[in-house]
Amino acid sequence: MLIHLSCPKCAANLxxxxxxxxxxxxxxxxxxxxxxxxxxxxxxxxxxxxxxxPHGPSDEVLISIQDLxxxxxxxxxxxxxxxxxxxxxxxxxxxxxxxxxxLVGESGCGKSTLGKAILRLxxxxxxxxxxxxxxxxxLPKSAMREQRKHLQMIFQDxxxxxxxxxxxxxxIGEPLRTFGLTNGSTAxxxxxxxxxxxxxxxxxxxYPHEFSGGQRQRIGIARALAVDPEFIVADEPISALDVSIxxxxxxxxxxxxxxxxxxxxxxxxxLRAVRHLSDRVAVMYLGRIVELAGGKEIYRExxxxxxxxxxxxxxxxDPEIEAKRERIILTGDVPSPIxxxxxxxxxxRCQFAIDACKTQVPQLVEIKPDHFAAxxxxxxxxxxxxxxxxxxxxxxxx
Amino acid sequence: MTSNGTILSVDGLKTYxxxxxxxxxxxxxxxxxxxxxxxxxxxxxxxxxKSVSNLSIMRLIQEPxxxxxxxxIIFDGIDVRALSIDDVRRIRGRRIAMIFQDxxxxxxxxxxxxxxxxEVTVLHLGHTKQQAREHAxxxxxxxxxxxxxxxxxxYPHEFSGGMRQRVMxxxxxSCDPELLIxxxxxxxxxxxxxxxILELIKDLKARMGTSVILITHDLGxxxxxxxxxxxxxxxxxxxxxxxxxxxxxxxxxxxxxLLKSVPDPAHEQGKELYQIPGLPPDVAHLPxxxxxxxxxSRAEDICHSEFPPFVEINADHHSLCHFANDVYAESxxxxxx
Numbered sequence: 001m002l003i004h005l006s007c008p009k010c011a012a013n014l015x016x017x018x019x020x021x022x023x024x025x026x027x028x029x030x031x032x033x034x035x036x037x038x039x040x041x042x043x044x045x046x047x048x049x050x051x052x053x054p055h056g057p058s059d060e061v062l063i064s065i066q067d068l069x070x071x072x073x074x075x076x077x078x079x080x081x082x083x084x085x086x087x088x089x090x091x092x093x094x095x096x097x098x099x100x101x102x103l104v105g106e107s108g109c110g111k112s113t114l115g116k117a118i119l120r121l122x123x124x125x126x127x128x129x130x131x132x133x134x135x136x137x138x139l140p141k142s143a144m145r146e147q148r149k150h151l152q153m154i155f156q157d158x159x160x161x162x163x164x165x166x167x168x169x170x171x172i173g174e175p176l177r178t179f180g181l182t183n184g185s186t187a188x189x190x191x192x193x194x195x196x197x198x199x200x201x202x203x204x205x206x207y208p209h210e211f212s213g214g215q216r217q218r219i220g221i222a223r224a225l226a227v228d229p230e231f232i233v234a235d236e237p238i239s240a241l242d243v244s245i246x247x248x249x250x251x252x253x254x255x256x257x258x259x260x261x262x263x264x265x266x267x268x269x270x271l272r273a274v275r276h277l278s279d280r281v282a283v284m285y286l287g288r289i290v291e292l293a294g295g296k297e298i299y300r301e302x303x304x305x306x307x308x309x310x311x312x313x314x315x316x317x318d319p320e321i322e323a324k325r326e327r328i329i330l331t332g333d334v335p336s337p338i339x340x341x342x343x344x345x346x347x348x349r350c351q352f353a354i355d356a357c358k359t360q361v362p363q364l365v366e367i368k369p370d371h372f373a374a375x376x377x378x379x380x381x382x383x384x385x386x387x388x389x390x391x392x393x394x395x396x397x398x
Numbered sequence: 399m400t401s402n403g404t405i406l407s408v409d410g411l412k413t414y415x416x417x418x419x420x421x422x423x424x425x426x427x428x429x430x431x432x433x434x435x436x437x438x439x440x441x442x443x444x445x446x447x448k449s450v451s452n453l454s455i456m457r458l459i460q461e462p463x464x465x466x467x468x469x470x471i472i473f474d475g476i477d478v479r480a481l482s483i484d485d486v487r488r489i490r491g492r493r494i495a496m497i498f499q500d501x502x503x504x505x506x507x508x509x510x511x512x513x514x515x516x517e518v519t520v521l522h523l524g525h526t527k528q529q530a531r532e533h534a535x536x537x538x539x540x541x542x543x544x545x546x547x548x549x550x551x552x553y554p555h556e557f558s559g560g561m562r563q564r565v566m567x568x569x570x571x572s573c574d575p576e577l578l579i580x581x582x583x584x585x586x587x588x589x590x591x592x593x594x595i596l597e598l599i600k601d602l603k604a605r606m607g608t609s610v611i612l613i614t615h616d617l618g619x620x621x622x623x624x625x626x627x628x629x630x631x632x633x634x635x636x637x638x639x640x641x642x643x644x645x646x647x648x649x650x651x652x653x654x655x656l657l658k659s660v661p662d663p664a665h666e667q668g669k670e671l672y673q674i675p676g677l678p679p680d681v682a683h684l685p686x687x688x689x690x691x692x693x694x695s696r697a698e699d700i701c702h703s704e705f706p707p708f709v710e711i712n713a714d715h716h717s718l719c720h721f722a723n724d725v726y727a728e729s730x731x732x733x734x735x
Contacts, residue, residue: 254670
């Protein structure tokens with residue numbers, strides 16, 4: 001049933017379907033909440049989340065992650081105490097509707113766990129994931145299942161994430177059946193999805209082993225798209241693919257985003273791919289976000305020493321540049337998340353570390369507009385760590 | 399052959415596999431010369447034959463189903479193909495060493511690092527146990543493993559991926575080889591660790607004068623590491639040129655496509671990435687004509703019917719393409735802009 005109401009901000013007439021909770025005004029762009037429980041239907045302006053957090057040009061927060069934690073118990077047994085692995089340790093992030101948020105970090109930094117915890121494929125042990133006014137982290141299992149219609153995932157390994165005994169048609173059609181979205185024929189919807197991701201509909205009866213890695217990844221994407229989701233977590237979707245195929249999949253993801261107004265959390269260790277796809281980039285180190293900024297900004301001017309080293313380590317496909325540039329070579333490996341260094345986790349590998357770094361846990365602070373970094377040696381007044389170090393400035397951040 | 403400082407020369411090497419699906423021409427005619435102290439990069443996608451060509455040089459192809467059908471492999475004046483397996487073993491590990499992609503599967507999980515490292519020098523250099531152990535500790539220090547004296551008695555699983563790759567490099571270099579073949583040595587590693595390992599290989603090369611063959615799919619890695627590059631596709635050499643020339647003025651549409659499809663951090667985000675359409679071919683069922691023709695944007699009728707010639711652009715630069723000279727001229731004019 002169609003409802004007619006006026007926008008509480010600009011009073012423009014809005015028509016929308018019953019059952020929608022958030023309405024964006026076509027004229028002023030304000031988002032309103034439709035109050036279903038009230039006696040007379042009315043719209044109220046969607047109040048901005050109290051903890052104002054960084055976001056880009058579009059203003060509507062699709063998913064708000066607040067102090068999310070995933071702690072695993074590991075080891076332990078008879079007469080042995082277990083240890084706690086803090087895979088994700090208090091992450092707060094807002095994901096804006098329509099953006100691609102890149103999440104980078106080295107292996108073991110918790111980036112995949114964070115992605116899975118948002119979708120509850122791994123149970124969070126603390127914090128909130130707000131989506132459409134609901135806290136996904138505390139929803140009962142059945143209610144969470146219902147939400148999975150809107151939240152989907154593309155996996156890294158296109159070989160392991162498809163059931164080898166199901167045909168492509170069955171694989172892509174499975175979410176449709178699970179969520180009872182099969183009014184009419186599943187087959188025609190599956191064929192449509194296959195065309196969307198660039199697979200010939202002739203392949204509908206084939207099995208995954210008959211496809212190459214890139215084509216399998218397309219099947220995985222089609223399966224994620226089947227339920228018309230709003231938000232997709234893409235966990236290293238191109239890492240297992242050949243270079244020429246990586247470009248194909250990245251272009252496909254961009255095209256789908258534009259067509260369907262998708263929001264991506266793009267998890268990767270490949271900084272070049274992240275740079276190419278993302279509007280904003282979050283850098284993660286041992287369970288914490290250490291820097292967050294616009295894609296362009298973070299590559300042009302990384303503030304936190306870890307981000308600087310990470311970006312400097314990426315080889316550039318140009319021999320002239322490679323011959324000239326000085327690389328920051330980090331010493332040592334990523335420390336174990338079982339027993340992370342105290343204070344700033346990065347202090348063991350940081351060339352700018354001072355004594356205070358060993359004790360003080362740095363907070364994510366807005367150093368420049370929309371550019372956040374967690375480092376006690378920089379502040380909005382003094383954003384350049386190298387200059388600060390040569391000026392002998394100590395712990396000037398929080 | 400050794401007179402002009404050539405350490406390895408490969409001429410018309412062909413390695414085929416006889417499978418149920420027919421004969422797979424995994425490597426179908428590759429030729430190159432590697433001088434002492436030089437680094438050669440071999441670039442290609444999976445199935446292009448880049449690994450098989452190097453396994454052939456080491457005579458590590460399992461026969462059957464594989465077979466080195468034709469070609470010459472001359473290492474420091476020795477015809478490797480004519481050697482008996484025992485003689486090959488004497489060269490392998492001592493004069494030619496290899497580092498593989500996956501350091502977890504190429505170390506024996508049941509043996510301590512010390513055992514695996516000393517085995518090589520006891521065998522090849524006739525070390526006593528004590529000498530071998532001291533040498534192993536020295537090698538571990540060389541590749542940047544701190545407190546090597548303690549860590550040498552660890553098992554592989556006690557090391558991280560980057561550390562294991564360092565152990566592999568230490569093992570490969572422990573007999574002071576003249577040629578190091580590194581097959582995707584950093585693919586399984588994080589970028590910061592990759593930077594460490596590449597820096598280490600560069601440094602060791604400078605110090606010991608080792609020649610290196612670096613096999614990778616990452617054009618960024620070869621750009622900074624190599625003197626010359628071979629681009630392989632479907633078992634064939636598609637282009638061969640000095641590194642700078644290959645990046646600046648490629649003469650093959652496949653190379654051009656590869657270079658364009660890598661997102662360049664220096665470029666703006668949001669632009670559509672160039673993509674090579676289609677899939678790498680099934681090497682067992684290659685189309686007639688040029689194997690890249692079905693994916694090539696400039697392919698003409700001749701490309702689909704006739705196998706392309708290996709065109710000499712200049713003495714060091716060759717390209718397998720009917721239109722190599724045209725493509726080269728285009729690249730030149732693009733540079734001029």
